[in-house]
Amino acid sequence: MPRNSFASATMRGWGAMSHKAAVVSTQTPDWSERFDALAREAQHPLLKEYYAAGCIAPDTPISEVPMVAMDFETTGLNPDQHSIVSVGLVPFTLKGIQLSAARHWVVRPRLPLHQTSIEIHGITHADIAKAPDLEDILDPMFELLRGRVPVVHYRSIERGFLDVALRWRLGEGIEFPVLDTMAIEAHLHPNRRPTRWQQFWGEKPVSIRLADSRIRYGLPHYAAHNALIDAIATAELLQAQIYHHFGPEAPVRDLWL
Amino acid sequence: MQAELIDIRNHMANYPPFDEMPEELLDRVVGTIEVEYFRAGTSILEFGKANHWLYYIRSGAVEIYRRSGELYNRIGEGEIFGQFGLLMHQKVRFPAKALEDTLIYRFPEEIFRLLFENDDNFADFVEVEDNSRLRSALSRREKSNELMTSRVTRLITREPVSAPCTVRLQEAARIMTDQGVSALLLMEENKGHTDLKGIITDRDLRTRALAEALPSETPIRDIMSEDLITIRDNAFIFEAMLTMLHNNVHHLPVMDKHEVRGVIALSDIVKYESQSSLYLVSNIYHQQDVRGLQKISRDVRDSFVRMVNEDANSHMIGSAMAGIGRSFTQRLLELGEEKLGPPPVPYCFMALGSMARDEQLVVTDQDNAMILDDSFNPKEHDEYFLALAKFVSDGLAECGYTYCTGDIMATNQKWRQPLHVWKGYFTDWIENPKAEALLNSNIFFDLDGIYGKTDFAEDLKTLVAEKASNSQRFLTMLARNALNRTPPIGFFRSFVLEEDGQQRKSFNLKRRGTAPLSDLIRVHALACGSRAQNSFERLRAIGQTKLLLDDDLGNLRDALEFIAIVRIRHQAIAIEEGREPDNNVRPEDLSPFERSHLKDAFQVVSNAQKFLRFRYNAGVGRNVP
Numbered sequence: 104m105p106r107n108s109f110a111s112a113t114m115r116g117w118g119a120m121s122h123k124a125a126v127v128s129t130q131t132p133d134w135s136e137r138f139d140a141l142a143r144e145a146q147h148p149l150l151k152e153y154y155a156a157g158c159i160a161p162d163t164p165i166s167e168v169p170m171v172a173m174d175f176e177t178t179g180l181n182p183d184q185h186s187i188v189s190v191g192l193v194p195f196t197l198k199g200i201q202l203s204a205a206r207h208w209v210v211r212p213r214l215p216l217h218q219t220s221i222e223i224h225g226i227t228h229a230d231i232a233k234a235p236d237l238e239d240i241l242d243p244m245f246e247l248l249r250g251r252v253p254v255v256h257y258r259s260i261e262r263g264f265l266d267v268a269l270r271w272r273l274g275e276g277i278e279f280p281v282l283d284t285m286a287i288e289a290h291l292h293p294n295r296r297p298t299r300w301q302q303f304w305g306e307k308p309v310s311i312r313l314a315d316s317r318i319r320y321g322l323p324h325y326a327a328h329n330a331l332i333d334a335i336a337t338a339e340l341l342q343a344q345i346y347h348h349f350g351p352e353a354p355v356r357d358l359w360l
Numbered sequence: 361m362q363a364e365l366i367d368i369r370n371h372m373a374n375y376p377p378f379d380e381m382p383e384e385l386l387d388r389v390v391g392t393i394e395v396e397y398f399r400a401g402t403s404i405l406e407f408g409k410a411n412h413w414l415y416y417i418r419s420g421a422v423e424i425y426r427r428s429g430e431l432y433n434r435i436g437e438g439e440i441f442g443q444f445g446l447l448m449h450q451k452v453r454f455p456a457k458a459l460e461d462t463l464i465y466r467f468p469e470e471i472f473r474l475l476f477e478n479d480d481n482f483a484d485f486v487e488v489e490d491n492s493r494l495r496s497a498l499s500r501r502e503k504s505n506e507l508m509t510s511r512v513t514r515l516i517t518r519e520p521v522s523a524p525c526t527v528r529l530q531e532a533a534r535i536m537t538d539q540g541v542s543a544l545l546l547m548e549e550n551k552g553h554t555d556l557k558g559i560i561t562d563r564d565l566r567t568r569a570l571a572e573a574l575p576s577e578t579p580i581r582d583i584m585s586e587d588l589i590t591i592r593d594n595a596f597i598f599e600a601m602l603t604m605l606h607n608n609v610h611h612l613p614v615m616d617k618h619e620v621r622g623v624i625a626l627s628d629i630v631k632y633e634s635q636s637s638l639y640l641v642s643n644i645y646h647q648q649d650v651r652g653l654q655k656i657s658r659d660v661r662d663s664f665v666r667m668v669n670e671d672a673n674s675h676m677i678g679s680a681m682a683g684i685g686r687s688f689t690q691r692l693l694e695l696g697e698e699k700l701g702p703p704p705v706p707y708c709f710m711a712l713g714s715m716a717r718d719e720q721l722v723v724t725d726q727d728n729a730m731i732l733d734d735s736f737n738p739k740e741h742d743e744y745f746l747a748l749a750k751f752v753s754d755g756l757a758e759c760g761y762t763y764c765t766g767d768i769m770a771t772n773q774k775w776r777q778p779l780h781v782w783k784g785y786f787t788d789w790i791e792n793p794k795a796e797a798l799l800n801s802n803i804f805f806d807l808d809g810i811y812g813k814t815d816f817a818e819d820l821k822t823l824v825a826e827k828a829s830n831s832q833r834f835l836t837m838l839a840r841n842a843l844n845r846t847p848p849i850g851f852f853r854s855f856v857l858e859e860d861g862q863q864r865k866s867f868n869l870k871r872r873g874t875a876p877l878s879d880l881i882r883v884h885a886l887a888c889g890s891r892a893q894n895s896f897e898r899l900r901a902i903g904q905t906k907l908l909l910d911d912d913l914g915n916l917r918d919a920l921e922f923i924a925i926v927r928i929r930h931q932a933i934a935i936e937e938g939r940e941p942d943n944n945v946r947p948e949d950l951s952p953f954e955r956s957h958l959k960d961a962f963q964v965v966s967n968a969q970k971f972l973r974f975r976y977n978a979g980v981g982r983n984v985p
Contacts, residue, residue: 191364199466200395207364321461322397323371323419331364335395339463342397 131360134158134280147273149245156249158280161356165345166197168355170282171251172338173261174330178212182263186212187237191330192247193338197351200338206243207331209234238272256313256337258283258360280359284340288316291348316340320347361391368393368465371418375438377485379952385479393465398458405442405456412450413466415442420462425455434459436854443486446472512600512614513593515629516622522547525557525584529569530576532560543611543623546584556620558584561611590615598676601629605641605683606718608690644687649695650755653688657759660684661935664722668932674924675896678719685715686810688759689728689752693811696751704741705733708809708816712768716808717878718894722931723941726753726761727768727803729775731816736778745776768803779816783823790827793837802841805882806893821891828886835887839976842879843969847962848872855947869930870943873923877965880972881916884908895920919964926954
């Protein structure tokens with residue numbers, strides 16, 4: 104199966120990031136200030152309203168940060184060539200993931216649906232024929248995004264695809280902070296590929312895929328894969344990572360990208 | 361609920377009480393879930409704090425504590441907690457702590473109330489605590505069985521017919537004929553009281569009077585049966601049935617303290633319960649040869665399945681099966697004596713193990729022995745007893761009771777010895793205990809004389825009762841052996857599976873359930889100096905000594921009953937499906953209800969083993985393999 108013909112949180116992290124990642128790169132902006140600026144610059148009312156709702160102060164302990172786990176299923180890995188086919192969102196905090204507010208949408212991709220993405224996501228042509236365009240779900244999506252820090256597993260997908268999708272539809276892109284559970288795993292396991300010597304002694308490469316990362320925290324296996332289950336799985340993984348490595352008092356600034 | 365959450369719903373639908381919940385209701389529950397992760401060692405619920413959630417363990421394991429800080433329970437995947445706080449003032453009553461990294465689904469109080477009010481199954485489930493849950497599971501089953509719930513007084517249809525024991529043979533026969541009864545009670549005046557002294561039955565008149573051509577003037581007291589087996593008037597019919605099976609008597613006087621209220625006959629119970637195993641037993645005594653016995657032995661399994669389907673409890677089934685086995689043995693001994701002639705010296709035929717405990721099932725081998733009179737002389741007499749033992753053992757094998765693989769049978773010369781040798785065996789086992797030797801002789805501490813001079817077996821029971829309780833070393837060794845087989849439950853309340861003969865993952869309900877329980881009950885019973893053999897009766901005897909708390913005794917009784925009945929049902933299903941019954945159960949063969957209660961029951965066994973280790977100082981040293 105060609106690796107670049109689909110993308111989902113379940114598959115991400117399987118060699119996709121070969122470079123070392125620090126949790127916080129030096130380029131991470133002060134998202135509070137950045138949102139103030141963006142609120143002034145943005146033209147489209149939806150984006151203006153989103154930025155105006157503000158971004159939580161960087162010093163806020165993670166235990167007090169409202170978050171939203173976000174997962175897209177896409178037709179491929181390249182935002183310029185591929186499309187979003189489904190969106191899963193679930194708001195949460197360190198103390199609880201609220202399934203009552205969870206949402207899942209199937210949307211109509213702009214580009215033809217590959218057979219391989221059908222096999223992965225189980226989303227068929229018939230589903231998509233009836234599905235709305237992403238534009239039609241932006242209001243309820245932003246309802247959940249507003250005032251919450253997005254949490255994803257491999258930020259290039261959600262960030263890249265949402266940015267491109269909004270450029271196409273609203274005429275301007277979007278910037279937002281993310282907590283990236285895959286980047287956290289990458290940070291915790293900097294030397295994921297064992298040397299030949301280590302391989303000789305039976306060491307296995309450390310996978311930072313969502314399902315494999317979850318196993319390290321004793322999190323259960325989910326049989327189904329859809330954008331909502333993956334979003335929930337990502338939220339659970341973040342809770343586990345915080346409790347194991349950072350503690351509820353860690354300021355969000357240390358973790359967001 | 362979002363359709364994409366079906367994974368979560370499906371998980372809950374595997375576990376009680378959600379497994380029986382209507383789909384729409386469960387969807388509603390899932391739609392309100394909040395998910396929270398707890399790292400191992402962190403507190404989930406703190407005592408006295410407000411709580412407005414019911415907790416469901418999606419993965420991991422949780423420890424529940426009493427307010428005193430004492431560990432109360434360990435629970436795992438699919439189990440719930442927090443309900444007691446919700447039922448009472450929304451305050452945490454049992455603090456909870458994550459034992460492993462744990463993922464919790466919790467749902468809000470409003471949903472809890474909604475379920476509690478709309479789903480009876482849910483309400484029943486959350487209302488009772490684990491051990492009482494086990495108990496209610498048992499009591500629900502028992503309701504449907506009339507033998508279990510009707511008192512013997514229901515079978516009494518007339519005033520007792522009696523006569524002074526001074527009457528003559530012919531007078532007694534006339535009274536019985538006039539009154540149309542098959543048994544006559546014989547009374548004795550004693551300081552103004554009229555006491556029950558003996559009984560004479562139709563069969564007695566035939567075998568003891570007519571066959572012996574006794575003169576009609578013979579005093580009835582010369583041939584009446586004394587030391588009567590009786591039953592209390594508040595006993596249940598099944599107890600009367602067990603008493604008849606155990607003692608091989610066909611009439612039971614029903615007593616209100618010292619007053620006779622009536623007599624019930626075997627035929628009364630057979631009428632009441634025409635399919636009962638008593639019918640099979642009476643049939644056994646009508647067979648004239650081994651072939652006849654072998655023929656009716658095929659009915660044993662039918663009788664077993666019928667009792668299971670009639671919801672009999674394990675005590676009843678175990679006793680009935682033991683009664684049937686005993687009857688086969690007794691009839692074979694009668695036939696053997698007919699063939700070989702009368703025994704040269706008195707002897708007692710002894711049942712061991714499950715038959716002696718009245719806990720026999722259908723898959724069973726024969727464990728027996730002979731106690732010979734001390735006048736026994738091997739050169740002159742042993743040929744006879746060997747031939748008799750062989751006749752009985754071969755006959756039993758024909759009837760489906762396979763030979764004992766450990767050679768614990770009367771055919772083995774070691775187990776065909778005069779009483780003084782037997783006393784020496786037991787004295788040596790008790791006073792010079794060796795763990796390995798005891799492992800092999802364990803079975804002799806469940807013994808019952810079933811034929812001949814049963815007094816010999818009673819002598820041995822007395823010896824054991826007197827000596828065992830005084831030998832701390834013996835009890836320690838016995839306790840240590842009783843700890844060799846552990847219940848098949850892991851630290852996290854998951855079943856520990858083994859591969860059975862057909863490469864299927866299963867656990868053995870006998871080896872890891874009923875056997876460890878009867879082993880540990882035996883130790884306590886011997887420590888109490890009890891002469892009881894049946895595990896339930898042993899528990900009763902232990903209860904009179906305060907060795908165990910009433911609560912613990914109740915839990916042990918419930919656990920034994922539950923494990924035994926699951927094992928019994930498993931075998932009955934196999935027989936009905938035409939398979940050979942065994943003791944290996946796969947978790948997937950069990951209903952979620954049975955799985956859950958079995959875990960409760962195994963937890964009781966595990967706790968009881970811990971206590972045994974502590975009580976008899978059996979933790980030190982190594983167990984023999």
